[in-house]
Amino acid sequence: MSRFWSPIVQTLTPYVPGEQPKIANLIKLNTNENPYGPSPRVLEAIAAESSDALRLYPDPNSDRLKQTIASYHGIAPNEVFVGNGSDEVLAHVFMALLKHDKPLLHPDISYSFYPVYCGLYGVNSKLVPLDDQMRINPADYDQDCGAIIIANPNAPTGIALTAAEIETLVQAHPDQVVVIDEAYIDFGGETVIPLIKRYPNLLVIQTLSKSRSLAGLRIGFAVGHPALIEGLERVKNSFNSYPLDRIAIAAGVAAYEDESHFQRTTQAVIATRNNLVAGLKLLGFDVLPSATNFVFARHPRHDAARLAADLRAKAILVRHFKQARIDQYLRISIGTDEQCEALVNALQELIA
Numbered sequence: 188m189s190r191f192w193s194p195i196v197q198t199l200t201p202y203v204p205g206e207q208p209k210i211a212n213l214i215k216l217n218t219n220e221n222p223y224g225p226s227p228r229v230l231e232a233i234a235a236e237s238s239d240a241l242r243l244y245p246d247p248n249s250d251r252l253k254q255t256i257a258s259y260h261g262i263a264p265n266e267v268f269v270g271n272g273s274d275e276v277l278a279h280v281f282m283a284l285l286k287h288d289k290p291l292l293h294p295d296i297s298y299s300f301y302p303v304y305c306g307l308y309g310v311n312s313k314l315v316p317l318d319d320q321m322r323i324n325p326a327d328y329d330q331d332c333g334a335i336i337i338a339n340p341n342a343p344t345g346i347a348l349t350a351a352e353i354e355t356l357v358q359a360h361p362d363q364v365v366v367i368d369e370a371y372i373d374f375g376g377e378t379v380i381p382l383i384k385r386y387p388n389l390l391v392i393q394t395l396s397k398s399r400s401l402a403g404l405r406i407g408f409a410v411g412h413p414a415l416i417e418g419l420e421r422v423k424n425s426f427n428s429y430p431l432d433r434i435a436i437a438a439g440v441a442a443y444e445d446e447s448h449f450q451r452t453t454q455a456v457i458a459t460r461n462n463l464v465a466g467l468k469l470l471g472f473d474v475l476p477s478a479t480n481f482v483f484a485r486h487p488r489h490d491a492a493r494l495a496a497d498l499r500a501k502a503i504l505v506r507h508f509k510q511a512r513i514d515q516y517l518r519i520s521i522g523t524d525e526q527c528e529a530l531v532n533a534l535q536e537l538i539a
């Protein structure tokens with residue numbers, strides 16, 4: 188607390204990211220990073236960009252990256268907005284598109300940055316509870332509102348809605364923006380990007396942090412009708428002209444040029460997830476159906492906070508949220524086969 192703070196600062200409850208430990212050799216399954224590195228082509232592009240050219244500002248519009256993302260998804264560059272991680276894209280979305288007199292609807296259990304942005308930008312919001320299976324029920328959103336944001340698949344549950352269910356939701360709210368945060372879509376969900384051509388109220392957000400293994404570079408994007416994108420550009424250009432540096436732009440382009448690396452690593456994560464789910468179920472865990480690079484699991488007889496602390500003592504990090512309804516769950520990111528095997532062995536010892 189300081190008397191020099193602007194008044195709003197006192198009211199903020201900032202987001203707390205998962206631990207990024209300084210200790211080596213931990214098995215890190217707590218922040219949904221990809222266990223595999225980025226494509227070698229990305230590393231080559233970064234090396235090539237690391238030159239005297241760094242004295243120059245990057246392209247403020249990241250046009251090469253927008254072109255690349257647009258052609259990958261069969262849309263136009265003016266339907267693409269890019270930012271410094273999807274967190275920054277989300278921040279601009281809350282300010283540009285989600286602040287209305289009527290409340291923004293979002294699930295009570297979802298990405299915990301959403302309420303933080305509501306606090307920062309003064310967005311009036313209303314939580315819509317997940318059902319008793321921890322699922323989003325689209326019919327629960329049939330209510331008067333200013334806008335809707337949903338993560339699909341949802342986090343931290345990992346459960347996905349189908350594209351048809353999302354389309355029904357978008358159709359039911361022609362006068363509201365519906366934002367679908369697809370951070371984890373490549374691990375088993377069905378993207379609704381093709382629907383943006385038909386629905387001017389649909390905005391889809393994705394990130395290169397998860398399935399493209401670039402969490403350390405910070406690249407995210409939104410796609411939607413050019414009018415939605417223009418609103419985002421107005422906010423971005425009132426905040427930071429150059430959110431993506433030269434290295435991030437070059438690496439982001441290269442990431443889309445190596446489809447086989449993307450497919451190989453994504454499929455490996457999915458295969459490991461399936462083995463991990465089977466291993467956890469054998470130990471008696473209830474595991475929610477995951478379409479992501481993490482699983483959300485609870486044990487009927489073992490306290491989740493205790494398990495997380497005991498795993499940490501064994502040099503394995505997983506994420507535990509002290510939040511009503513989910514405080515008996517662990518969110519476990521999918522690591523390599525070896526890391527997940529070590530986790531299952533450690534849990535076996537702990538619950539024996």
Ligand SMILES: Cc1ncc(COP(=O)(O)O)c(C=O)c1O
Nearest residue numbers: 272273274298342370394396407
């Ligand atoms: C649902 C969801 N959306 C967005 C993000 C932000 O990703 P990034 O800022 O790395 O693009 C995350 C990160 O964990 C997430 O879980």
